[in-house]
Amino acid sequence: MINAIIFDFGDVFINLDKNATLEGLKKIGISEWNEDLNKLNILFEKGEISREDFLLGIQKYAPKATTDEILEAWSAILLDFPLYRLEFLQMLSQKYRLFLLSNTDSIHIDTFEQKNGVSFYSDFYQCFEKVYFSFEMGMRKPDTEIFNHVLNKHDLQAKRTLFVDDKKENTDTALSLGINVWNLQVGQEDVVDLFEKNII
Template sequence: MIEAIIFDFGDIFINLDKPATFEGLKKLGLSEWNDDLDYLNHQFEMGKISKDDFLSGIQKHCPNATTEEILKTWNAILLDFPLYRLEFLQMLTQKYRLFLLSNTDAIHIEKFQKKTGETFYTDFYRCFEHVYFSYEIGMRKPNVDIYEYVLNNHSLVAEKTLFVDDKQENTDAAKTIGLNVWNLQVGEEDVVELFEKMIIK
């Protein structure tokens, strides 16, 4: 019997346009997304470097772009957050312990909050017993330690906990420590179909 649900954020609740940022950076002069940028992104997502260091790191690959242009392009990934998903989440709070676990960075969260407004994002965060952003806790999925961290912090039993994420590598890792998982297929499934897709009581 499922007692708790851990949700990802991007493409689970807020819609994302993942190619938008890369396409935008290409227009700013980036030739390709490489290992250096991947490392830079992971460091920023784990809060290991500052916003300014992150933006200047990208600027080295787009020397003719301003930091303002890079910032705008970095946030191009963020689309809308449909109200019906928030309403579904609010309904779930009556029956389950809910947690948010997201690989994200300070820039994206600041933009999300500004875009949706204080009332909306407060109502959203209030649905969760705890909100975990990778840049605040210094860990990121799919490393197993991040799942164990959440489970241990709240005395959750893996076999009684469901983890919902759109990335296969993340759900595969969660499965190795006994978590129930739903690898949501973006564009084909919606989080509000939880009860149709997952047999949970």
């Protein structure tokens, strides 16, 4: 019997357009996403570098771009957060222990909060017993330590916990730890279909 659910954020609750950021970066002179930029992103998602260092790191590849242009391109990934998903989550929070576990950075969270407003994001965060962002934790999915941290911190039993994420490498790690998983297929499934999956 599931009594706790750990949710991812991007493409589970908030819709994402990863191509929008790639297109935005192209406009400021970065033609392709390379390994150095990927490492920079991971460091930023783990909170190991500051917002300023991240922006300077991007600027190395787009020397003519302003900070505002970089921020606009970087945040273009964030689309809408449908109200029906929040309402579903509020209903779930009456029956289950809920947690948010997201690989994200301070720029994306600031942008989400500014776009949606205090009332909306407060209602969202209040659905969870604890909200975990990778940049505040110093660790990120799919590393096992981040899952163990959440399980241990809240005395959760893996076999009674469900993890919902759109990335297979993340659900694979959770599964290896004995956690029940739903690898949500973006565009084909919606988080509100949870009960139709017969996993809780």
